[in-house]
Amino acid sequence: xxxxxxxxxxxxxxxxxxxxxxxxxxxxxxxxxxxxxxxxxxxxxxxxxxxxxxxxxxxxxxxxxxxxxxxxxxxxxxxxxxxxxxxxxxxxxxxxxxxxxxxxxxxxxxxxxxxxxxxxxxxxxxxxxxxxxxxxxxxxxxxxxxxxxxxxxxxxxxxxxxxxxxxxxxxxxxxxxxxxxxxxxxxxxxxxxxxxxxxxxxxxxxxxxxxxxxxxxxxxxxxxxxxxxxxxxxxxxxxxxxxxxxxxxxxxxxxxxxxxxxxxxxxxxxxxxxxxxxxxxxxxxxxxxxxxxxxxxxxxxxxxxxxxxxxxxxxxxxxxxxxxxxxxxxxxxxxxxxxxxxxxxxxxxxxxxxxxxxxxxxxxxxxxxxxxxxxxxxxxxxxxxxxxxxxxxxxxxxxxxxxxxxxxxxxxxxxxxxxxxxxxxxxxxxxxxxxxxxxxxxxxxxxxxxxxxxxxxxxxxxxxxxxxxxxxxxxxxxxxxxxxxxxxxxxxxxxxxxxxxxxxxxxxxxxxxxxxxxxxxxxxxxxxxxxxxxxxxxxxxxxxxxxxxxxxxxxxxxxxxxxxxxxxxxxxxxxxxxxxxxxxxxxxxxxxxxxxxxxxxxxxxxxxxxxxxxxxxxxxxxxxxxxxxxxxxxxxxxxxxxxxxxxxxxxxxxxxxxxxxxxxxxxxxxxxxxxxxxxxxxxxxxxxxxxxxxxxxxxxxxxxxxxxxxxxxxxxxxxxxxxxxxxxxxxxxxxxxxxxxxxxxxxxxxxxxxxxxxxxxxxxxxxxxxxxxxxxxxxxxxxxxxxxxxxxxxxxxxxxxxxxxxxxxxxxxxxxxxxxxxxxxxxxxxxxxxxxxxxxxxxxxxxxx
Numbered sequence: 001x002x003x004x005x006x007x008x009x010x011x012x013x014x015x016x017x018x019x020x021x022x023x024x025x026x027x028x029x030x031x032x033x034x035x036x037x038x039x040x041x042x043x044x045x046x047x048x049x050x051x052x053x054x055x056x057x058x059x060x061x062x063x064x065x066x067x068x069x070x071x072x073x074x075x076x077x078x079x080x081x082x083x084x085x086x087x088x089x090x091x092x093x094x095x096x097x098x099x100x101x102x103x104x105x106x107x108x109x110x111x112x113x114x115x116x117x118x119x120x121x122x123x124x125x126x127x128x129x130x131x132x133x134x135x136x137x138x139x140x141x142x143x144x145x146x147x148x149x150x151x152x153x154x155x156x157x158x159x160x161x162x163x164x165x166x167x168x169x170x171x172x173x174x175x176x177x178x179x180x181x182x183x184x185x186x187x188x189x190x191x192x193x194x195x196x197x198x199x200x201x202x203x204x205x206x207x208x209x210x211x212x213x214x215x216x217x218x219x220x221x222x223x224x225x226x227x228x229x230x231x232x233x234x235x236x237x238x239x240x241x242x243x244x245x246x247x248x249x250x251x252x253x254x255x256x257x258x259x260x261x262x263x264x265x266x267x268x269x270x271x272x273x274x275x276x277x278x279x280x281x282x283x284x285x286x287x288x289x290x291x292x293x294x295x296x297x298x299x300x301x302x303x304x305x306x307x308x309x310x311x312x313x314x315x316x317x318x319x320x321x322x323x324x325x326x327x328x329x330x331x332x333x334x335x336x337x338x339x340x341x342x343x344x345x346x347x348x349x350x351x352x353x354x355x356x357x358x359x360x361x362x363x364x365x366x367x368x369x370x371x372x373x374x375x376x377x378x379x380x381x382x383x384x385x386x387x388x389x390x391x392x393x394x395x396x397x398x399x400x401x402x403x404x405x406x407x408x409x410x411x412x413x414x415x416x417x418x419x420x421x422x423x424x425x426x427x428x429x430x431x432x433x434x435x436x437x438x439x440x441x442x443x444x445x446x447x448x449x450x451x452x453x454x455x456x457x458x459x460x461x462x463x464x465x466x467x468x469x470x471x472x473x474x475x476x477x478x479x480x481x482x483x484x485x486x487x488x489x490x491x492x493x494x495x496x497x498x499x500x501x502x503x504x505x506x507x508x509x510x511x512x513x514x515x516x517x518x519x520x521x522x523x524x525x526x527x528x529x530x531x532x533x534x535x536x537x538x539x540x541x542x543x544x545x546x547x548x549x550x551x552x553x554x555x556x557x558x559x560x561x562x563x564x565x566x567x568x569x570x571x572x573x574x575x576x577x578x579x580x581x582x583x584x585x586x587x588x589x590x591x592x593x594x595x596x597x598x599x600x601x602x603x604x605x606x607x608x609x610x611x612x613x614x615x616x617x618x619x620x621x622x623x624x625x626x627x628x629x630x631x632x633x634x635x636x637x638x639x640x641x642x643x644x645x646x647x648x649x650x651x652x653x654x655x656x657x658x659x660x661x662x663x664x665x666x667x668x669x670x671x672x673x674x675x676x677x678x679x680x681x682x683x684x685x686x687x688x689x690x691x692x693x694x695x696x697x698x699x700x701x702x703x704x705x706x707x708x709x710x711x712x713x714x715x716x717x718x719x720x721x722x723x724x725x726x727x728x729x730x731x732x733x734x735x736x737x738x739x740x741x742x743x744x745x746x747x748x749x750x751x752x753x754x755x756x757x758x759x760x761x762x763x764x765x766x767x768x769x770x771x772x773x774x775x776x777x778x779x780x781x782x783x784x785x786x787x788x789x790x791x792x793x794x795x796x797x798x799x800x801x802x803x804x805x806x807x808x809x810x811x812x813x814x815x816x817x818x819x820x821x822x823x824x825x826x827x828x829x830x831x832x833x834x835x836x837x838x839x840x841x842x843x844x845x846x847x848x849x
Contacts, residue, residue, distance in 0.1 A: 002568075020566065024553040142202075143196060207285065360718070672727050
């Protein structure tokens with residue numbers, strides 16, 4: 001609509017809109033009865049085509065008529081767009097497909113791909129369909145990695161057993177138990193309607209070493225009893241070995257399961273991640289017990305019967321190791337205080353690892369893509385923001401690892417509408433092999449900061465973004481500043497952002513002050529409006545029609561209705577002066593400009609107001625590159641705690657993922673304490689001795705020091721995954737200690753009883769330790785996609801297993817000797833133990849119920 005032509009004819013935009021609306025109607029006006037029939041009478045003045053719109057009569061007077069084409073031009077156009085979506089530099093329409101709860105991601109993705117193949121034959125020339133993200137690819141790759149980790153782990157564990165026992169039949173018996181247990185575990189997961197994901201598959205892979213351990217100790221018990229041949233027939237010997245080993249096997253399996261069980265009570269992100277993992281591993285261990293207890297003896301009786309070579313003993317190396325062990329233990333049992341020489345260095349090493357090791361929240365893995373969030377200056381127009389983002393797209397196109405990307409401006413990845421100066425990219429990288437995703441992200445970030453000044457960006461992987469959405473704090477570093485003084489709060493936010501920007505490893509710092517774009521305030525003078533004969537609401541509605549246009553009617557175009565929008569040219573509504581000149585019509589018909597009844601002023605954008613616990617808050621945020629979360633947060637806290645840095649009345653707390661890490665660590669510490677208490681109750685129930693239970697639990701907790709040391713030496717972050725591995729090592733070491741003490745109890749009282757128990761259990765403990773280490777090696781080396789999520793767990797368990805052998809065989813016997821011989825149980829303490837044993841039985845049974 002041409003406003004000058006309207007003014008010359010004494011018309012307004014509202015007149016045009018009203019004429020169009022009145023000229024395009026279809027109304028049932030009544031009924032007519034004629035010749036015994038009833039008719040519905042319809043008045044139809046609809047537009048049949050776009051060509052009819054220009055001939056619409058706007059005004060008819062004795063002096064002539066005014067048509068729409070006299071004051072306006074009619075053209076096809078799209079709806080006003082305040083968002084922009086592109087993919088690979090071209091305009092695009094993005095479809096995001098979400099699965100319903102309980103849906104199968106892989107099946108959904110396969111179905112979508114099948115439909116897309118059909119659609120490619122129907123789309124017009126020049127339109128392409130491409131996939132910018134597919135979560136099923138990570139899932140299938142992780143499943144393949146878990147499968148490979150299981151296969152490699154089983155193969156290495158079987159090779160270990162073959163080296164130790166030198167019999168392929170024994171090796172086959174142990175090796176077949178693993179797929180049997182895993183198959184049964186998968187069936188139970190299906191029965192409980194649990195999906196196969198990174199955590200369940202990782203739990204299966206991590207459980208391989210423990211599964212094969214049960215088979216190894218049972219087979220070794222059977223082989224040892226066959227060599228002794230204390231009964232006549234081979235089958236009877238196998239039955240005897242399996243029977244006498246039932247209690248130790250059951251107790252050892254229970255010791256590991258009670259460690260995993262408390263994890264089911266975790267909440268938040270930690271619980272969401274590890275409930276499935278703990279359930280999978282606990283299920284596998286329960287099934288492993290039954291297979292080792294029932295199936296392994298049956299297979300041994302059928303496959304090993306009559307094998308004369310089973311009577312062969314160890315080689316020269318084994319005998320040499322046994323002689324060294326006898327001499328060492330002879331001295332330690334005479335002088336148990338010498339154990340401090342072994343214990344103290346381990347404790348010091350663990351303390352050094354705890355103090356100097358890196359800490360994090362969640363493991364970081366290469367997801368094959370990342371998100372780049374961006375924010376230009378407040379109030380930046382969509383076109384100006386788009387020009388800046390074209391430079392970012394040029395950087396992405398020049399990066400060889402970038403396969404495809406999509407960009408949203410004015411909307412978010414999840415679909416939420418935002419301001420025109422913000423949005424995000426999702427960048428998908430080429431498949432492996434390529435540079436690591438951390439290096440690619442760092443190169444892109446530096447290039448954007450150098451080439452596109454004025455554009456604030458944040459880079460993160462998709463899972464990190466999802467975890468941030470779950471916790472409402474996507475940034476690793478978040479300094480929450482509190483004050484009722486707005487000026488002091490904003491000033492402190494700028495100071496804090498400048499201070500932490502200088503800390504090594506802290507990048508993408510945002511001061512948390514988010515002002516809105518400038519606004520033009522229209523203040524209607526009610527008195528002046530009344531003198532013109534108009535209401536303020538009418539003025540507001542008219543200005544809205546001016547700026548946004550007014551869809552007055554619609555015409556049918558095939559199966560859909562297309563709106564007809566009345567709008568003046570952009571040049572006449574783009575400036576404050578144009579708004580001042582905008583003509584309004586009073587009820588009596590006279591025209592007047594907007595400036596006669598209203599004052600226009602530009603208001604600066606006000607900062608966003610955030611409150612937490614009813615206190616005004618500004619959050620200064622940042623990300624981390626090349627450092628761990630724990631040490632970085634410590635440096636941030638130290639920088640802000642400098643004397644007189646924050647003014648009086650301004651306080652702060654550290655939030656972000658660091659706060660979530662502390663919450664998760666606290667929860668896992670409580671779980672570890674509960675698990676240790678349950679293990680102690682189990683040992684007390686088994687052996688009716690506080691001292692024996694305490695000695696065995698002490699040795700298991702010493703292995704935790706080895707875990708800290710191992711994580712530090714390998715440069716692995718101490719996060720919630722490695723912390724779970726640390727908890728599991730307590731159960732694993734307790735399991736092996738139970739095997740040792742059970743063997744000790746079967747031996748007749750003699751001065752060499754502790755040494756003989758160690759000699760008898762040395763080879764099975766060594767076999768289970770080495771087999772578990774090699775079974776976890778594929779996860780520890782991070783082979784395959786998705787394995788990085790459980791890599792810290794595998795490294796933590798392996799670190800504990802390395803210290804398991806000397807702790808159980810060397811440190812535990814002197815401690816038990818002190819407990820049993822130096823401080824024998826009195827009648828009163830025996831009665832107390834029996835009472836506590838009954839209490840322990842009640843607590844354990846109620847816990848599992």
